[in-house]
Every structure is written in C-alpha cells, then in structure tokens.
Amino acid sequence: MNILILDDEPVIREVLRAVLERNGWETREAGTASDGLALLSRETFDLLLLDLMLPDRSGMEVLAEVRTRYPELPVVVVTAYTSVESAIAAMREGAFHYLPKPFRNDEVVHVVKQALEKRRLVAENRALKAKLEKGGGGELSELVGRSLAMEKVFETARQAAAARSTILVVGESGTGKELVAKALHRLSPRAAGPFVTVHSGALPPDLLESNLFGHTRGSFTGAVADKKGLFKAADGGTIFFDEIGTVPLETQAKLLRVLQEREFLPVGAVEPQRADVRVIAATNADLSKMVQEGRFREDLFYRLSVITIPLPPLRERKEDIPLLVEALVARAASENGRSIPSVTPSAMKALFDHDWPGNVRELENALERALVLGHGVIDLDQLPDSVRRSVPRPNLLPQDGLSFKDAVASYEKSLLSAALHRAGGVQKRAAELLRLKPTTLNEMLKRYGMLPRDARESDPVLPAQRLERSTY
Ligand SMILES: Nc1ncnc2c1ncn2[C@@H]1O[C@H](COP(=O)(O)OP(=O)(O)OP(=O)(O)O)[C@@H](O)[C@H]1O
Ligand SMILES: [Mg+2]
Incomplete structure (x- = not known):
C-alpha cells in the first residue's frame, strides 16, 4: 500500500509518516500542490492524505482535479478543527473522510484502514464487472458463450443458484453439465461448503448405498469401521449426481426419502442421520421417457426437476x-x-x-x-x-417454408452452380467434380433453366461469365 501525504507542514508530514509506516504502509511526501500532482502522475497510490491549506493552490482545487483524473483514488482530507465547513465541502467533492487536526494516532490508522478497504472493494467490483463483460457469465465465466441459448442458461442459473431447490441439468454428452453444476454451487450461498460428486454409473446398488449414506462397523463383511457417506461429506454444501439416470430403482427410493425428509440411514445403522445438502443432478438420458418405461421413479423425477436447466448442443x-x-x-x-x-x-x-x-x-x-x-x-x-471433412449443411429447414421438392431442387441448383463456378464454366469438369455423367449434368442444367438461351441445344462448353449471369 502506497500512501501520498500532501501537506505543507513538515512536522505533520513527519508524524503521519511515522504512524503510517509503523503500520506497514509505504508513504511518499509532497509539500506543494504541484509536487503532489506530479508524484500522482508518476506513481500509483492507494490513498491520498490531503491538507486543504496548501501554499500554491487551494486544497479544494487539488481535490477536484484528483477526483477527475484518478476517480478511484480515495482521498482523506486533513484540516483544522476550526474549518469544519471546508471539510464538509470536501466530502461533498468526493473526499472519503476527513481527519481533524490535531489528530490522535489511532484515528489516523482507523481512517486510513477504512479508506483502503473501500479502495479494495472498488477494485474488486471493477474486476468482477470486467469479468462479467468479457466472459458473458460473471461468476459463470468458465462457461463460455454469448449465444441467446447460453444467455438463457446463465439467466436461469443465476436465479436458481440462490434457492435450495433441487436442480436438474439436462444435455447431451459434453455440453458442460458438470461445469454448470459447479458454477451453481459457486454462485450459491453454500459456495464455501463442499461440492461432492457422485458417479453412480458403475456401482452395484449396495455399494452405491454404502457410499452415499455411509455404513456402521460390522454391517457387512469388510466393514471394519464406521464410514461416513457422501451425503455426510457434502454437509453444508452441494451433492452432485452425475448421470442420475443410472441410479438403480431401489436406490432411487432411498434418494427420494433424503430429498423429502433430509435424513438418511447409514447401512447397518438404526438412527437416521441428517445432512444439510443441496442436490444437483445431471442427465443426458430422457428421464421422462425412462419414467414411462418404468425405469425411473416418477415421484423422484418430479422432485428432481423442480428447476431444469437444458444445455443446448453445440x-x-x-x-x-x-x-x-x-x-x-x-x-x-x-x-x-x-x-x-x-x-x-x-x-x-x-x-x-x-x-x-x-x-x-x-x-x-x-x-x-x-x-x-x-x-x-x-x-x-x-x-x-x-x-x-465436414461439409457445411445446407439450410435444412428453409425459413420461407419451401416444400420438400423445392428445397431439394434449391440445394441441387446450388450444388450445380458451385461446381460450374469451380470448373470455370466447363460442364465436363463440373460433372467430374459432382461425379455425374456429363449428359446428366446437362439435363439438370436444362431442367433448372441454368443454360443461357443460345447454348441450350448445341454448346456444352459455356463461357464462365455467361454462366454466372444465369446461375443462382
Ligand atoms: N460453455 C463452455 N465453456 C467452456 N468450456 C466448456 C463449456 N461447456 C463444456 N466445456 C468443457 O467441455 C468439457 C466437457 O464439459 P462437462 O464435463 O461439463 O460436460 P458434461 O455435459 O458433463 O459431459 P458428459 O455428459 O460427457 O459427462 C469440459 O472440459 C468443460 O470444461
Ligand atoms: Mg459429465
């Protein structure tokens, strides 16, 4: 922290410097407005202590200049008790605080600490804003995307993060479901708590349950000690069920109970335990279809999908x-x-x-x-x-409601046109490019009226310019 002391009285500067440096802050000194402003333009300061009575210019003038040139630099005005009015005027001009002379050392420290804290907050705020503007997502900034679809995701995520309700993140593989789940946690009031991921996929039901809820010593062979489950580990934070669709039906029933009652039974235990957790689940499967097929509990599905965040495919x-x-x-x-x-x-x-x-x-x-x-x-x-090798897809569903036949024709025409263009108007070469017989190509050109009038019957080789005029 670098503090500029701008005061014409050497004794005051001396005292201030001693107090500030004792607290670990660095200081620079100036006795006139012009020296002070010169220092400000050369170095970066975190705070300015400004005497309002300067020999060369009025302190108020200096204050106004500092406020416009360095709007984020907090200024503490140092004035005599007798000039409270000017101190108040200075505050109106944007000074952070004033220090009446004579001051006590602890007053100096207190005011300076407050001013520096404010400076820190302003800087933090600005950094946050910059992040928000750059990434589009602010706290969600790891999630890149500016499309309307992603803006919608950010919007829902911001609103949903604060609540305690369960969130279901739905999307194809690789769309960022886990990334969103983590962002939701970071944005939530539980951000300081743990984020625990459950990969239910590969586990048989009993192992999954002992992982989730824990077990007591001796509850099964190999359970040599009490073991805390993932729910307990997530206490005060978020538990994330990746691929919730793979949780077996019997475990689903127990999961529902945790969601409803907020308590669970470790394997082998008689006393239920409580854990304060927020549940986020993700799936790339169609859960409602799984419900219809009897592979996923309907009640759990409704419970989980209170808030659903669909992630668009790329x-x-x-x-x-x-x-x-x-x-x-x-x-x-x-x-x-x-x-x-x-x-x-x-x-x-x-x-x-x-x-x-x-x-x-x-x-x-x-x-x-x-x-x-x-x-x-x-x-x-x-x-x-x-x-x-990817080929750009033609616009498969034309906006203007072309019929199937017209859409196909339009695509054929654009292929023909592109091939002819590349072939410099030589039909034989265009046919090769499209792996068509030259006669077929010629017939198609005729059918689509893509041949210049005088060339329709006889001349199979067309000058490029003429073609361009007649192509689409
Ligand atoms: N919007 C995004 N911005 C930046 N990186 C992203 C974005 N979405 C996904 N990613 C990156 O792509 C990778 C896949 O994301 P993630 O693991 O979250 O997807 P997923 O939906 O959980 O996939 P899966 O269903 O395969 O588990 C990660 O490395 C992640 O960092
Ligand atoms: Mg994933």
Missing part, C-alpha cells in the same frame, strides 16, 4: 464457436506450457462447419490435439479427419 449455438475456440485454445496452451497458437481461417471454417456430436468436449479434444501437432499455428492439417 451445433445449435454455432455462433459461440469462435469464442469457444479462443478460450479453449488458450486454456490448452497454458495447460501444456505452450504459447497460444493462431488459428487459420480455413481451420476456423472447418471448425464452424462441423456438427460436433461430442459437443464442447469434442471441440476441446480436437483443439488440444491440434495444439500439440501444430507449431504455433492451427491449420486444417492439424484437425481430425472427421472435422476436416
């Missing part, structure tokens, strides 16, 4: 891809101790055109691999075959 929010690429490449680079590579436009286009069935995780893996393979540049060559 292919439905492609506008987030550039932002994600930037964030994931940077993350991968720092994890692998590399500098951040550039991504060529053609690589970016391929990333954009791919459909990402594995969602963000697939993108993350592709980029990490590319980072390791490429030397400072990510180009097509570094991308997996599946990505490199």
Whole structure:
C-alpha cells in the first residue's frame, strides 16, 4: 500500500509518516500542490492524505482535479478543527473522510484502514464487472458463450443458484453439465461448503448405498469401521449426481426419502442421520421417457426437476464457436506450457462447419490435439479427419417454408452452380467434380433453366461469365 501525504507542514508530514509506516504502509511526501500532482502522475497510490491549506493552490482545487483524473483514488482530507465547513465541502467533492487536526494516532490508522478497504472493494467490483463483460457469465465465466441459448442458461442459473431447490441439468454428452453444476454451487450461498460428486454409473446398488449414506462397523463383511457417506461429506454444501439416470430403482427410493425428509440411514445403522445438502443432478438420458418405461421413479423425477436447466448442443449455438475456440485454445496452451497458437481461417471454417456430436468436449479434444501437432499455428492439417471433412449443411429447414421438392431442387441448383463456378464454366469438369455423367449434368442444367438461351441445344462448353449471369 502506497500512501501520498500532501501537506505543507513538515512536522505533520513527519508524524503521519511515522504512524503510517509503523503500520506497514509505504508513504511518499509532497509539500506543494504541484509536487503532489506530479508524484500522482508518476506513481500509483492507494490513498491520498490531503491538507486543504496548501501554499500554491487551494486544497479544494487539488481535490477536484484528483477526483477527475484518478476517480478511484480515495482521498482523506486533513484540516483544522476550526474549518469544519471546508471539510464538509470536501466530502461533498468526493473526499472519503476527513481527519481533524490535531489528530490522535489511532484515528489516523482507523481512517486510513477504512479508506483502503473501500479502495479494495472498488477494485474488486471493477474486476468482477470486467469479468462479467468479457466472459458473458460473471461468476459463470468458465462457461463460455454469448449465444441467446447460453444467455438463457446463465439467466436461469443465476436465479436458481440462490434457492435450495433441487436442480436438474439436462444435455447431451459434453455440453458442460458438470461445469454448470459447479458454477451453481459457486454462485450459491453454500459456495464455501463442499461440492461432492457422485458417479453412480458403475456401482452395484449396495455399494452405491454404502457410499452415499455411509455404513456402521460390522454391517457387512469388510466393514471394519464406521464410514461416513457422501451425503455426510457434502454437509453444508452441494451433492452432485452425475448421470442420475443410472441410479438403480431401489436406490432411487432411498434418494427420494433424503430429498423429502433430509435424513438418511447409514447401512447397518438404526438412527437416521441428517445432512444439510443441496442436490444437483445431471442427465443426458430422457428421464421422462425412462419414467414411462418404468425405469425411473416418477415421484423422484418430479422432485428432481423442480428447476431444469437444458444445455443446448453445440451445433445449435454455432455462433459461440469462435469464442469457444479462443478460450479453449488458450486454456490448452497454458495447460501444456505452450504459447497460444493462431488459428487459420480455413481451420476456423472447418471448425464452424462441423456438427460436433461430442459437443464442447469434442471441440476441446480436437483443439488440444491440434495444439500439440501444430507449431504455433492451427491449420486444417492439424484437425481430425472427421472435422476436416465436414461439409457445411445446407439450410435444412428453409425459413420461407419451401416444400420438400423445392428445397431439394434449391440445394441441387446450388450444388450445380458451385461446381460450374469451380470448373470455370466447363460442364465436363463440373460433372467430374459432382461425379455425374456429363449428359446428366446437362439435363439438370436444362431442367433448372441454368443454360443461357443460345447454348441450350448445341454448346456444352459455356463461357464462365455467361454462366454466372444465369446461375443462382
Ligand atoms: N460453455 C463452455 N465453456 C467452456 N468450456 C466448456 C463449456 N461447456 C463444456 N466445456 C468443457 O467441455 C468439457 C466437457 O464439459 P462437462 O464435463 O461439463 O460436460 P458434461 O455435459 O458433463 O459431459 P458428459 O455428459 O460427457 O459427462 C469440459 O472440459 C468443460 O470444461
Ligand atoms: Mg459429465
């Protein structure tokens, strides 16, 4: 902490410096307004102690200048008891506090501490705001996304985090369910408490239950001591059920009881135990369908899905891809101790055109691999075959309500047009590109009225310009 003492009386400066340095703060001194302002422009200060009676300029003037030039710098005004009015005027001008002369040492320390604390809060606030603006999510900033779909996710998450109700996060594999669950915990009043994840998937029911609820010594062979379960471990925090759909039916009944009564029975125990936990569950399965099929308890489903957060698959929010690429490449680079590579436009286009069935995780893996393979540049060559070969999908459902037949025709026409363009108007080459017989291509061009009038019958080789005029 660096504090500037601006006062024309050497004795006062001396006393202030002694008090402040005893408290571990660094100080600089100036005796005139111009010296003080010069110091302010050269160094960064955390606080200004300002005498209102300066030889060269009025303290109020200096205060006004400091407020405009360094709006975040707290100012404590030092004045004589007799000039309370000017102190009040200074506060109105934005001084943080005033220190009446003569002052006691502990008063100085107290006021300075308060002012520095305020400075810290202002800085913290600003950092938070910057984070919010940059990542789009604030506390959710690990979650990259600016698309409308993701904004909706952030919105629901912010609202839901504070409540105690159970939250169900639904989405395809790799869409960020676990990331959202953790963000919900961090945003909640339980953030300081534990976050415990349950992977129910691979476990047989009895093992899962002893993991969840704990067991008493001797309750089964091998239970040599009392064991605390995951519910107890999550006391005061959040318990996250990853892939809740894999919890066996019999365990589901017990889970429902915990959700309703907030208590559970360790395996082999007679006394139920209590734990104050918030439950978040995630699934990529269609739970309502599982309910219909009798594989998931309906009552548990309703209990869990009080608040549901659906995560959109990446292919439905492609506008987030550039932002994600930037964030994931940077993350991968720092994890692998590399500098951040550039991504060529053609690589970016391929990333954009791919459909990402594995969602963000697939993108993350592709980029990490590319980072390791490429030397400072990510180009097509570094991308997996599946990505490199992706073809942009035609707009499958046209907005203007084309019929199926018209939509197919429109796609055919754009293929023909693209091939002819690439072939410089030479039909034979265009046919090769599309692996069509030249006669078939010619028939299609005729059918779609894509041949210039005078070339329809005779000339199979068309000048490119003429073609361009007539193509779509
Ligand atoms: N919006 C996002 N911004 C940044 N990274 C993301 C985002 N969504 C997912 N990720 C990253 O993608 C990877 C997969 O995310 P996560 O494990 O949360 O997905 P999941 O839905 O739980 O997947 P699964 O169903 O396969 O378990 C993680 O490395 C995560 O950091
Ligand atoms: Mg997961």
